[in-house]
Amino acid sequence: MDLLERERELELLDGWLGEAAAGQGRFVLVGGEAGVGKTTLVNRFCGMARGRARVLVGACDALSTPRPLGPLLDIAVSAGGDLDQLVSENAPRDRIFRAALSELDAGPTPTLAVIEDAHWADGATLDLLRFLGRRIGSVPALLVITYRDTEVGPQHPLRIVLGDLATSGTCRRLLVPPLSEPTVRALAAGSPIDASELYRITGGNAFYVTEVLASGTMGIPPTVRDAVLTHVARLTPAGRAALETAGVIGSTVDPWLLAAAVGPDVDAVDECLTAGLLRADGAVLAFRHELARAAVLDAVSPVRASALHRTVLEALRARVTHQNDPARLAHHAEAAAHRAAVLEYAPVAATRAAGLGAHREAAAQYARALRFATDLPDEQRQPLLTAQRLECHLTGQMEDAIAAGEALLAIARRAGDHPAEAEHQAWLAWMLVAAGRNVEAERASRAALDILAGIPPGPRHAFAFSVQAGLRMLNRDSDDAIAWGERAIALAERFGDAEVRVRAINTVGSARLVAGDEERGRAALERSLDLAREAGLEADVAAALSNLGSALGEIYQFPLAERYLTEGIAYAAERDLDRWHWYMVAWLALTRLFQGRWTEAASLAGSVIRHPGATAISRIMALVALGRVRARRGDPEVAAVLDDALALAAPTQTLQRLAPVRAARAEAAWLVGDQNRAREEARAAYDLAHRHGLRWHVGELAYWLWQTRDLVAPSPDAGGPFASQIGGDWAAAAAQWRELGCPYEAARALADGDEAAVRQALVEFDRLGARPAAAAAARRLRELGARGVPRGPRPSTRANPASLTTREVEVLALVAAGNTNAEVAARLFLSGKTVEHHVSAVLAKLGARSRREAVRTALERGLLPQTGGVQTPT
């Protein structure tokens, strides 16, 4: 077949393969609707690249619950070697992933790897794409990923992976457009069909166009499906039956399987091939396109479809090979409504999927098994439900996880098994809190503790106590959290439960830290960190680093927080532990905010907010950081950001989220002079903070109440510098803030002081670019009767001295030394044109009319180094 009008796309792909060959790996996202011509384009490119590159191709399949790592299985077969070995022996997935990466790096020629139809990718394949995408930059490989952009909506799991990868410099996009009208005309030449009509109705969809032409009709079927069916209608009944069987088998069809299912009628299969509905693809047969298969299957009656699936299932089972994929068998078994087969294969498929980290597919396989398990005895449903609960929990499908948990609870009750009942309640509590259903979570956790109170201590006590400790910690009830946590630790040690132990120690440490017991809190978290490292519990390592960073941030220990956060961010990024990664980035943004590094704070926060996969809690903290930067700068769009933060924080009903959001909103209102709103915002969380007695949260909220004249007496609970300031000791407050490394807060304290202090504050606000606070300080100075306080913009927020770039200063210095543009160009290894650009930029910035004037102004304003061989122009 001729490939029409894809020169541009092929050229682009070729360029990227060239870059990859030079060691700059790329991955390319090839998008386009079904049938537009993605596969055709990529196949052609593979053909062109063979000889210059090693070509590896894999495809995701269209099964409702796909095989985990399907495309990698295809690739492994053709690559052979290590990768194939690891895949066939079901090795742990990180070893498989690393083997896949080295396969791309195998040389000597670059590797061209294609993964087709990623919109159907299973969870493990998505993780693989993310893993490879993040690392391909330094590998001589081009990874081409095709997908139907029309089917990847905002909630699609692929969208999250693509959003993540698209921000990296190694990603390239290619959108395959429909064929143009002239091309459709060229294709239709010689056929009786009206080419303009054909173009109008098909919109240039390559498959649709070619299918209409191949079906040999006179009129144009109104949909792709009709076009396929018109084509199919020309087959004999036997041919049609063979085609339908092929459709039931799948996108690719093993000839022996088709023969086994269809019977001895070889002609029928030949007929489909001759008609162009099936094509031979190496050793297997395939539909010309998935759209054709879907249309054929759609037209088969449910009864016949079920019978065909049963035939295929029996044929597959009769020929036991090591390739028999349980996901595929489970798929046919369910479609055939073959209960025993579903219960045989679905759990096996689930275990395999879970082992590869395809948790979504594992959960779906368990759900499939459970649909056929309604009348099984409790003992047989219980392991399925337990596994389903875990897989749903891991994939954040909380409502399904909770439903499974409730079914397990009912089973334990029927059996009168109290310890099991308690365990299930504790699990429920943990899942309910993750789903934001805190009230029910409290009830479930209570129920677990009540049952366990009457039973001698066992491993279940350790688990339930650790859950209760976690709930108390998240709610910032520190004393209770510590008490329950320590009981959990003791029991976990006694019964040898390493995971519960690591987590309970983390909980106790976090509770101590946020309550201000810095020393013991840090020690416990460090211990949890070490234990998690020893036990290889990677998520728990990330959790410990994340809790260290965020809890230290909550008590304003920013230099320490920064240390753990930067370590944690690197650790989590290396292992794709995204949940922790984004939460720590959000906390680093807050840290930078308080350290007065606002530009960094805003860009870190922006990266979290723009990332579609960031969780609600990460988003809340990032929105707070961004809202505060904007408010302190006097920039617009503060309300939008802080409203989003509140909308996300409100349902959690926890101090940990509400206090920072309310404090940020109070600050923003205060900075625009809205005292009433500032007071309301601070009030909204103050009582809650007070009840928990957390000094820093109470401190800031009390501070806003005090600033808005709602609170006269200093609160005994208020934290360090806040208390000093409320107590009237602005000098001590400023000193404490400086000690903590918070320049803006220090200046804010000085702004409450005497004239000299306010002047100092003003300089600091100007340096930070804190326009509203600077304006308020200037106003205050005038009220104090100070002289020489300019109205209008503050001096240093005007032309900032660094407005000349380093390069421009360099050029100007050489100009000042009497060099001509050409001489400057020669000295700096620049072109004459570039130097001209620099000189004119300098003139514009300095408002100078000539080079001489520019030099004079620059010297007056101290923009040029006085030493270093620069002479005054003569």
Add this chain to the structure above:
Amino acid sequence: MPRYMVHRTFPDGLQIPVTEEGAAACLGVVGKNADVGVTWVHSYVSDDKQTTFCVYDGPDPEAIRRAAERTGLPVHQITKVSVLDPYFYR
């Protein structure tokens, strides 16, 4: 894309010579803006040349600041604006 009004002040007056050097300076600004996804629409300059109000299109206030940093232009205040014209109600 949102639109912003950027208020800048130049204590010594803004002078862009009506020469090739001046034109090149303006083009330099345009190029650097494009790098961060910001478009300079146009500006108003006060008669004393100490104040400019510049209309920009950009994704968010941070991008406006990034552009200002690159071009070395001062920022006094950024305001989000939308167009209201006198013939709107006709």
